[in-house]
Amino acid sequence: xLTHHVGSNPTCVYDGEKEYWTCANEPGVYYxxxxxxxxxxxxxIPATGHDYxxxxxxxxxxxxxxxxxxxxxCSHCNEVITETAxxxxxxxxxxxxxxxxxxxxxxxxxxxxxxxxxxxxxxxMLEHDYVHFNETPATKxxxxxxxxYECSMCHKCFLKENNAYVEVTPEQLVLxxxxxxxxxxxxxxxFTSLAAIGGAxxxxxxxxxxxxx
Numbered sequence: 401x402l403t404h405h406v407g408s409n410p411t412c413v414y415d416g417e418k419e420y421w422t423c424a425n426e427p428g429v430y431y432x433x434x435x436x437x438x439x440x441x442x443x444x445i446p447a448t449g450h451d452y453x454x455x456x457x458x459x460x461x462x463x464x465x466x467x468x469x470x471x472x473x474c475s476h477c478n479e480v481i482t483e484t485a486x487x488x489x490x491x492x493x494x495x496x497x498x499x500x501x502x503x504x505x506x507x508x509x510x511x512x513x514x515x516x517x518x519x520x521x522x523x524x525m526l527e528h529d530y531v532h533f534n535e536t537p538a539t540k541x542x543x544x545x546x547x548x549y550e551c552s553m554c555h556k557c558f559l560k561e562n563n564a565y566v567e568v569t570p571e572q573l574v575l576x577x578x579x580x581x582x583x584x585x586x587x588x589x590x591f592t593s594l595a596a597i598g599g600a601x602x603x604x605x606x607x608x609x610x611x612x613x
Contacts, residue, residue, distance in 0.1 A: 402434065409445070412477045416445035450474040452481070457517050459505075465489050466521075468507040470514040483511050487519070497526045497553050529553055530565065537575065544575035 401424050410416030420443050421431040432438035455472040466487045473480050487505035495501030501523035508516050528551040538544035549558040549565060557573060558565040 402431075402436070404434070405443075407445075410447050412450045412474060412479070413447055415447050418443045418445060448476060450479060451476050452513060455514050457514075459517075459519055462486070466505045466507075466519060468517050468519075470509055470511070470517075472513055481511065481513065483509050483514060485509055492520070495523050495526050497528045497551055498556075500525050526553070528556070528558070528565070530558065535575075538577040540577065543577060546573045546575060548573050 403422050403424070405417070405420050405422065407419035408416045418432070418440060420440055421434055421436065423429065423431075423436065430440040430443050432440045452472045452474055455470050458469045458471070460467050460469065467484055468487060469482060469484045471480065471482045485507045487507045490504050490506065491501065492504045493499075493502040503521045503523060505519045505521065506516065507518075530549040531552050533545070533548055533550060535547040536545040546559070548568070549560060550556070551558070557568050557570055559568050559572075560566070
């Protein structure tokens, strides 16, 4: 007596079975056809295993930083795997009054299906630290300096106009002069400006030369 066994398809996690026939007088023998002409070595169709698609990563801002949600879906059975991890934070560039800063957030997942993710976030530039300098009037012997402000961090110079700070060059701060010298000559004075060292204001070094008329 033949018994017909209907086959079943495998899934991602469970084996399937081939369609087969058995005879009561031949235990352990499996036939692949009703005529019992083809014997089968096995009736098992192995499970296919999951086929996960390329993961997606979603960053969410949370208190004191970010978290990242990883997600992937099996293309066979639509099973979804997710993992949420909180990012570690590292300051990769300090903000200054001339350049934005950078913070790098890094997430490492426990599941090997997900790769390490990073996110770079810019931080605002710092405000200039304005230091006030009074005007130094020009004299008959030296140039003067306009009233101005200098940032103690970047040493840039500023004039204050209508409650706004306007950046200027050190040369624009100089109050120049000409004075007649003895013997019918004219002494002209030139300057060289150096950026401040150690937070001091712009230094003006004067030199003179005589030009005979």
